[in-house]
Amino acid sequence: MIKEIIQEFLKVIIRICYCIYNYVNIGGLYNRVKRKIYHYWVSNRFKSVGKDCIFRPFLMLREPYNISFGDNCSVGYHTVLELYSNYRGKQEFHPELLFGNNSSLGDYGHITCINKVSIGNNVRMGRKVFPFSFLIDGAKLLRPIDRPTERR
Secondary structure: OHHHHHHHHHHHHHHHHHHHOOHHHHHHHHHHHHHHHHHHHHHOOOOEOOOOOEEOOOOEEEOHHHEEEOOOOEEOOOOEEEEOOEEOOOEEOOOEEEEOOOOEEOOOOEEEEOOEEEEOOOOEEOOOOOOEEOEEOOOEEOOOOOOOOOOO
16 A cells, blocks of 8 residues: 555656756756766866857867857867977977857867967858968978878
8 A cells, every 4th residue: 555655656756857857958957967077177177268158068179278268158069179299309499279159160160270260250150160270470481301202
């Protein structure tokens, strides 16, 4: 008798919980918590991060300590942010990547930088955008010292 009452009570509790937080909401809550944890973890790796920035999971993040974000910035899923401070220990660079306020880089974006790249305020870059900085002194194309002369 008591066992049946407890089972019925649990069924009622489960139905109430299902009505309040159905499976979709619980999944959405899980995803929000997961995104927040990732955001706080990755934010500490950057040089500076403004208020209300959103970071989706990166595909590759190289030298994040040279990247600064303004307020209200967002970076989409599977983006690649690569900054190179040297090339095989033979060439030295001073990369710096700056995102202005209210700027965003869409999903699958790719930024490679060896010099200063500054993305201004209110700039929206869509999906699969590939800006890069490989120019030295504004005119010369960088040619690595060990560049092979033949392709195999």
